[in-house]
Amino acid sequence: MGSASAGSRDLEDCSNRAKRRVEVAVAAVVYAALIAIMWGVYSLHSGMGYETGFPYSSTLNTWWRGFLYPGDILRIHTSTFYQLSYLIGKMIGMDGSYVPYQVVYAMLWWARGLLLFLILRRFFPHNALIAYMAGALALVHAADGALGWVGQLNQFGFIFWMLLAFYLLLAAFQAERNVWVVALTLGACFFEQMSLFSYESPLFLLLVFPAALLAVGRRWWKWAFVSAAWYAIPAAYIYLTVKRYLVPGSVTYQQTVMRKGWTVTSLLSDWWFNISASLEFWKWLHPDPPARVLLGVMSAVLVTLGGVAVLVLANGVRKRRPFTENASAWGLLVGAGFMAVVLSFPAYLLLDSARWLWRTQFLSGVGAAVFFTALLGLISYKVRWQTGKAAILLIGGAAIVYCGSLRALQLGAIHRLGWERHRTAILEVLRLAPSVKPNTVVVLSNVPKALDPFGDDMWFDLALRLVYPGIPVVGVYYYTDGTPAPGDALSPAGDRWKWNGAAGYPPVFEETSLANTIVVAFDPSGKGTLESVLPAFLCLKGCDAGSYNPRALITGQIAPSAKRRYRPDAR
Numbered sequence: 001m002g003s004a005s006a007g008s009r010d011l012e013d014c015s016n017r018a019k020r021r022v023e024v025a026v027a028a029v030v031y032a033a034l035i036a037i038m039w040g041v042y043s044l045h046s047g048m049g050y051e052t053g054f055p056y057s058s059t060l061n062t063w064w065r066g067f068l069y070p071g072d073i074l075r076i077h078t079s080t081f082y083q084l085s086y087l088i089g090k091m092i093g094m095d096g097s098y099v100p101y102q103v104v105y106a107m108l109w110w111a112r113g114l115l116l117f118l119i120l121r122r123f124f125p126h127n128a129l130i131a132y133m134a135g136a137l138a139l140v141h142a143a144d145g146a147l148g149w150v151g152q153l154n155q156f157g158f159i160f161w162m163l164l165a166f167y168l169l170l171a172a173f174q175a176e177r178n179v180w181v182v183a184l185t186l187g188a189c190f191f192e193q194m195s196l197f198s199y200e201s202p203l204f205l206l207l208v209f210p211a212a213l214l215a216v217g218r219r220w221w222k223w224a225f226v227s228a229a230w231y232a233i234p235a236a237y238i239y240l241t242v243k244r245y246l247v248p249g250s251v252t253y254q255q256t257v258m259r260k261g262w263t264v265t266s267l268l269s270d271w272w273f274n275i276s277a278s279l280e281f282w283k284w285l286h287p288d289p290p291a292r293v294l295l296g297v298m299s300a301v302l303v304t305l306g307g308v309a310v311l312v313l314a315n316g317v318r319k320r321r322p323f324t325e326n327a328s329a330w331g332l333l334v335g336a337g338f339m340a341v342v343l344s345f346p347a348y349l350l351l352d353s354a355r356w357l358w359r360t361q362f363l364s365g366v367g368a369a370v371f372f373t374a375l376l377g378l379i380s381y382k383v384r385w386q387t388g389k390a391a392i393l394l395i396g397g398a399a400i401v402y403c404g405s406l407r408a409l410q411l412g413a414i415h416r417l418g419w420e421r422h423r424t425a426i427l428e429v430l431r432l433a434p435s436v437k438p439n440t441v442v443v444l445s446n447v448p449k450a451l452d453p454f455g456d457d458m459w460f461d462l463a464l465r466l467v468y469p470g471i472p473v474v475g476v477y478y479y480t481d482g483t484p485a486p487g488d489a490l491s492p493a494g495d496r497w498k499w500n501g502a503a504g505y506p507p508v509f510e511e512t513s514l515a516n517t518i519v520v521a522f523d524p525s526g527k528g529t530l531e532s533v534l535p536a537f538l539c540l541k542g543c544d545a546g547s548y549n550p551r552a553l554i555t556g557q558i559a560p561s562a563k564r565r566y567r568p569d570a571r
Contacts, residue, residue, distance in 0.1 A: 019313050023128045024118070026313070027135060030306030031113045034139055037299050038405050039106045042412035043148055043475050046248045047098035047565065048420030050459040051151035054082035055101075056466055063087060074240060077198040081108065081157040096466070096561025100567075101150050108156040113139040115163035116366060118491040122170050123216060128314040129307060129390060130333075133397045134373040136303045140404025141365030142284045143277045145358045148412040154198060161195035162202045163366070164210055172226050173213045182315065185226045192233045200241075201347035201363050205340060206234055212336070259352045270354040274345045277357055278364040279371065281400050284407035292413075296406035300398040307394045327381045333374035340367025372400055421524075423566055428528030429520050435556030436473060439512045441490060441497050443519040444477035445535055451524060452479075457487040458505035465508065467562035474507040477522075482537035494542035514538070515547035518554065 048055065057079065058066045066083035069076055085101040094100055109193060117135035124130050146152045165188045172184035193285040195202055210227040217223075258362035259266075277283075288296075344364035348354055373393070427441060436442065442464055447453070454460045457476055464475035474497070477485045490497040499510040517538070519531035534548045558568065 001547070003205070005436050016404065020121075021130075022130070023313050024114075024121075025309050026306055026309050027117045027132050028114055029342040031110050031117075031135060031139060033302055034113075034299055034401075034405065035106050037302075038140070038408040039102075039148065039412065041240075041295065041409060043150065044099060044102055045103065045567065045570070046412075046416045046419040047423065048101070048151045049419055049453065049463075050455060052459060052462045052466060053532070054153075055086060056462050057084035059466070059469065071280050074200065074244065075198060077158075077161075077194050078154050078218055080194070080198065081105075081153045094564055096559075097564040098150065101153060105150045105153050105156060108160045109139065111160050112163060112366070114197050114530065115160070115167055116369060118272065119163065119167050119170060120370070122167075122174065123212075126314075128310050129393060130373055130377065131375075132307055132310045133303075133393055134369045136306075137369035137372050137404070138365050139395060139402055140299070140401050140408065141278070141361075142281075142349070142404040142407035142411065143357060143364070143368075144361035145411065147362075147408055149415045152359060152362075155359055157362060158195045158198040159366070161198065162205065165189070165191035165195060165206075165338060169209065169226055169230060170213065170216070173219075174216060180383040181222060181225070185229050188226070189229050189233055190557075191445030192230065193237075195231060196237050200237075201344070203234060203237070204343040205363075205367075207231075213527060215332075221239045257351055257353065258351060259354060262461055266348055270349055271342075271345055273355055274348065274357075274360060274364070274439065275341055278341050278344075278361055278368050278499055281372075281403045284403050286407065286410055288406055288410060292409045295409055296402045299405035300402040303401045304394050304398045307390075307397070311390050316541060325379065330374055330378040330381060334371060334378055336368050337369070337374050340364075341371060343367075373397070374467045380562060397406070398447050417557060421451060422459075422463070424524070424526045425460075425522060425528075426467060427566055427568055428522060428526060429464070430467060430558050430562060430566065432528065432530045433518050433521055433550075433554045434558040435554070436468060436471060436518065437516075437553045437555055438472045439509055439516055440471075440473050440553050441512060442473060442475045443517060443538065444475070444522050445519055445531065446480050446522045447477050447485070448524065449479050452485070454485065457485045457489050460485070461505060461507065466565065469559055469561060472508045474509065474512075478535075478537060482535070492538050492540055492543070494540065495544055495547070513547070514543060515549070516553060517548060518550040519548075 026064070058316075061083075067077075067080050067085065069078040072078070081104055085104045088104070089095050089097055089100040092100070113135035116138045117131045120131035120134050121128060146155070151276070164469050166189065167185050168188035172181050172188060175181045175184055192206060196206060210223070213223055213226070293341055341364045344367055345360070348360040351360070354360065376396040377389075377395045379396070380389040383389050383392065425447075429444065433442065444460065454463075454477065460477050461475040462471050474489050474554065476488050476490055479485065484491065487505060489505060490499050490510075490512075492498075495514045497512050497514060497517070499507055501510070514534075517534070519535060521529045523529070530550055534543070534545050539545050
């Protein structure tokens with residue numbers, strides 16, 4: 001009898017494990033489809049009009065050094081996923097294309113939802129719907145204006161590392177064998193440092209996460225071990241940060257973007273502003289064409305159907321009292337989600353751009369997803385039937401998915417429009433000057449301020465370095481009124497181009513003859529022209545206008561990498 005009973009339990013355990021694997025598969029497939037809708041419509045062929053210092057750096061470094069960001073030891077892993085995208089492009093014959101960057105971006109986006117699902121699945125093994133809905137809501141959190149823009153690849157990267165570290169630490173705490181406790185803890189600490197040394201904002205979430213482990217057990221010796229190892233990483237980071245800022249006269253990038261007002265009132269006001277923006281999902285909605293509205297509805301229906309599938313599978317696994325009947329547990333989860341949102345913002349409050357809703361809202365999406373899910377669960381507490389409880393969670397979650405997915409699509413369209421404006425400008429240059437001689441200055445004139453395709457001369461200059469690989473070139477552009485763009489790399493001085501050594505991003509050469517100039521008159525329609533004479537704003541006192549001969553500087557064909565990057569044959 002004992003043997004038969006043990007065999008029956010083994011079969012049941014095997015069946016339950018199989019069902020849990022199917023639950024994970026369902027979540028993974030639904031999340032992938034959700035990302036395909038929000039990302040695939042506009043972003044696959046969108047590129048980076050700025051933040052191109054990362055792909056440019058990849059072209060200058062060895063394959064392994066490109067993973068490291070030497071400009072800041074505290075952000076040494078900032079370049080990781082940019083370099084990974086670059087190497088993938090080279091390996092598959094798409095060097096220069098932004099498609100590999102986009103695919104890596106989409107994978108990190110998808111992984112965020114799946115990792116949150118797996119984490120919550122360990123906290124609540126008898127209620128898969130909680131984990132499933134929270135994962136979906138993390139994906140559609142759309143409070144940040146940079147959502148869908150591949151230039152913020154690192155933002156998605158550090159959140160991925162953070163969640164992976166959380167998952168491994170939780171697994172270490174729940175592991176039975178000491179060898180697995182040690183191995184998983186070491187893995188968690190490794191990915192924790194990958195996250196923290198990519199970006200500083202998850203510091204506060206990293207500091208509080210070990211406390212959450214106590215919700216799944218009170219094994220104090222194990223908790224002390226994994227926590228001690230875990231806290232070694234933030235301790236090292238804080239030590240290095242304090243050491244850096246105690247150095248007299250040191251000026252970092254972070255210091256240049258710090259806020260000007262430090263009153264308690266202004267800090268608390270900005271903090272609450274960001275918390276509200278993260279949670280007020282109904283404000284993400286903007287007027288949209290019917291096609292995008294339909295995609296938003298499809299996203300909501302997709303998530304609902306996936307939730308039903310997970311719920312059906314879970315009913316076959318659940319043996320104990322479901323979490324949905326425990327009001328205090330729902331309340332604790334609401335508080336935990338809200339606290340995670342609150343702790344997502346302290347680092348961003350130091351910025352002068354604390355209210356820009358640009359790059360500052362990504363991190364809070366994880367806590368907001370937990371908060372929304374728990375709040376819907378708490379609302380469903382008084383409902384007697386399990387089906388009714390699940391319906392509230394699914395319908396409420398679908399409403400948030402609709403708002404978030406629709407906003408994500410709109411942002412994708414906005415970023416695509418910006419990219420096409422940038423792409424049009426660079427293609428005008430490439431069609432007129434497919435390749436140039438070394439030490440050429442390419443000038444783009446007649447750029448409208450209201451529709452500036454670059455925003456700063458640095459981004460035009462870096463774009464030209466990428467499209468003319470291996471050729472020393474400098475790009476500058478001027479507005480329709482003849483004024484230079486902000487951050488101009490070189491300025492005309494008599495018959496020379498010179499860099500004053502202070503303004504703008506450092507050019508690849510600091511001086512050259514004005515005769516080494518190609519001027520392209522920009523046309524927003526894409527029909528730019530090659531200027532036959534130097535514009536008056538370039539030919540200042542002492543200038544020999546007769547020396548201008550742009551066709552003598554134009555050579556060769558468009559580089560293959562530039563073709564893949566800007567797709568001149570695409571509509």
